[in-house]
Amino acid sequence: MYALTEMNKGLATSNRFIVVLGLxxxxxxxxxxxxxxxxxxxxxxLATSMSRGQQVVGLFIAGMALGQLPAGIISDRIxxxxxxxxxxxxxxxxxxxxxxxxxxxxxxxxxxxxxxxASTGMVLARAIVRDISSGKQAARLMSxxxxxxxxxxxxxxxxxxYLVTAWGWQATFVATTIAxxxxxxGIKSSLRxxxxxxxxxxxxAQFGYSLRVLAAQPQSIFGILIIISTISGxxxxxxxxxxxxxxxxxxxxxQFGYIFALTGVAxxxxxxxxxxxxxxxxxxxxxGVGATIxxxxxxxxxxxxxxxxxxxxxxxxxxxLFMCGTAFLLPNATALALEPVPEIAGVAASVIGTAQSVAxxxxxxxxxxxxxxxxLNVVIGVGVSGMLVxxxxxxxxxxxxxxxxxx
Numbered sequence: 001m002y003a004l005t006e007m008n009k010g011l012a013t014s015n016r017f018i019v020v021l022g023l024x025x026x027x028x029x030x031x032x033x034x035x036x037x038x039x040x041x042x043x044x045x046l047a048t049s050m051s052r053g054q055q056v057v058g059l060f061i062a063g064m065a066l067g068q069l070p071a072g073i074i075s076d077r078i079x080x081x082x083x084x085x086x087x088x089x090x091x092x093x094x095x096x097x098x099x100x101x102x103x104x105x106x107x108x109x110x111x112x113x114x115x116x117x118a119s120t121g122m123v124l125a126r127a128i129v130r131d132i133s134s135g136k137q138a139a140r141l142m143s144x145x146x147x148x149x150x151x152x153x154x155x156x157x158x159x160x161x162y163l164v165t166a167w168g169w170q171a172t173f174v175a176t177t178i179a180x181x182x183x184x185x186g187i188k189s190s191l192r193x194x195x196x197x198x199x200x201x202x203x204x205a206q207f208g209y210s211l212r213v214l215a216a217q218p219q220s221i222f223g224i225l226i227i228i229s230t231i232s233g234x235x236x237x238x239x240x241x242x243x244x245x246x247x248x249x250x251x252x253x254x255q256f257g258y259i260f261a262l263t264g265v266a267x268x269x270x271x272x273x274x275x276x277x278x279x280x281x282x283x284x285x286x287x288g289v290g291a292t293i294x295x296x297x298x299x300x301x302x303x304x305x306x307x308x309x310x311x312x313x314x315x316x317x318x319x320x321l322f323m324c325g326t327a328f329l330l331p332n333a334t335a336l337a338l339e340p341v342p343e344i345a346g347v348a349a350s351v352i353g354t355a356q357s358v359a360x361x362x363x364x365x366x367x368x369x370x371x372x373x374x375x376l377n378v379v380i381g382v383g384v385s386g387m388l389v390x391x392x393x394x395x396x397x398x399x400x401x402x403x404x405x406x407x
Contacts, residue, residue: 040243270326
């Protein structure tokens with residue numbers, strides 16, 4: 001285990017510091033989830049299609065995929081803080097555009113840019129956790145970030161539904177703009193630099209070296225496979241939930257927030273249990289717990305796809321079960337993947353985040369394209385994700401025991 005530098009002593013136990021990191025991570029979920037109740041009325045007002053409207057989710061994730069690698073590389077070279085400031089400022093300014101536009105193409109373009117800005121918060125929060133901690137401590141901090149992150153699925157859809165009812169769908173985008181401004185204040189007041197810049201080589205040479213180091217670590221490859229398989233199911237849920245609940249099962253918009261909040265409760269429960277169990281078990285064992293949970297949900301959702309129909313609470317119960325399992329998978333897989341590469345934490349976190357975002361964006365966009373007014377796109381997407389995670393864990397030794405390449 002690598003010793004922590006003097007500059008980072010005490011930060012891993014600073015509640016204020018860790019809470020702001022959690023808010024940086026949660027900003028992404030907030031910006032995604034608060035917009036979900038706005039999609040049906042936005043589609044109606046702008047005279048566009050539901051498939052087109054759902055792309056406010058997919059393009060936001062695509063922007064995150066584009067932004068994370070540059071954020072990681074630059075932050076390793078010049079430090080974490082300048083990149084954070086620039087990214088969250090970009091997020092906030094793009095939020096202004098989404099708030100005042102009545103053109104679907106402009107809104108989608110601004111959401112792409114907003115995703116690029118949001119990517120800095122997500123990737124650098126992970127990199128900073130690795131800067132200040134390692135091992136079980138890193139896994140527990142990641143789990144704490146997930147706990148804060150889960151406030152978004154519980155609060156954002158409720159707030160979004162209220163804002164849509166009271167002031168219209170544009171109000172949800174105004175809220176993301178305000179959130180970006182508040183995060184900038186939090187960065188200024190509570191965070192400080194945790195990384196000593198390393199820019200002795202050219203950008204491309206540094207990037208190539210970092211990729212070789214990361215690819216040489218079986219533990220990192222295994223963690224990345226778990227993460228991208230898990231996030232595909234999560235993004236299917238996020239992108240398809242409003243159509244599933246409001247359009248297919250005919251729940252009113254005002255109830256959507258409460259129903260979607262159940263997924264946040266499930267993640268929160270899983271996160272609390274994960275943090276407690278990490279006192280006794282290691283991150284790989286906790287990934288096994290998560291893989292079992294999402295596998296059970298995946299098999300049931302696959303059965304619903306075969307039947308072609310299912311009662312709402314059977315569907316949503318297994319969606320929540322899947323989300324509970326993700327609370328064991330994502331923090332532990334991320335900590336496992338970053339553990340062997342502390343010297344390139346920025347690039348490693350950005351590679352992980354980019355892979356996650358590409359998988360999420362592809363899943364969200366593919367899900368929206370397959371929408372036919374039935375439950376099939378959601379249950380197939382989430383079901384396949386759950387079963388794939390279980391299969392990867394079952395065959396983990398094939399990855400973890402492969403010989404390391406020379407970096």
